[in-house]
Amino acid sequence: MTHVPAPARPASFWLSIPAIGLDRLRVVAYRGTADDRPGTRIQDRGLAGTPRGPRGGVGPGEVGNLVITGHRTTAGRPFGRLPSLRVGEHVLVMSARQVYDYRITRTMNISFRSKHGRARQSAPVPGRLGVAAYRPMITLSTCATPEDHAVGNYWSDALGNPEHRIDKVGVLVDVRPREG
Secondary structure, three states, rough: OOOOOOOOOOOEEEEEEEHHOOOEEEEEEOOOOOOOOOHHHHHOOOEEEEEOOOOOEEOOOOOOEEEEEOOOOOOOOOOOOHOOOOOOOOEEEEEOEEEEEEEEEEEEEOOOOHHHHHHHHOOOOOOOOOOOOOOOOEEEEEEHHHHHHHHHOOOEOOOOOEEEEEEEEEEEEEEOOOOO
């Protein structure tokens, strides 16, 4: 892996996941936490959101957890096929000058109803509370609405977030200059 210093945290960047046919989805940074009111407003426009700040995530290529959330069943369904993403598949995050190539290493399911579950999702090392970040990682998160409804779970919070989330977790494996 080539080490290239991460640029200053961009206000937006693009996400491509070839394995599920996602190409250049705009990701907008906001101050907050995953799926809070500002993040939900971004997702409702058919974009993906990435929280920043003390309880949010990091920027592309930075050591820590780059959290990206997107709708699965509404607003154009940009993460509609995210649950089918498999271990080993690549996620490309593109800033103005760099392409950050992350490889999926596991799936993590959390309860959005639980503070502990939300904390695991946003932890500097996804799923490992209290562990300091030591490498760039990514968490792609979307709802488990179809799965929840299939078992009769219709709970949702004030913003419409269902109880469970499906998170795809990965690690940075390459950084290269963006062409064109």
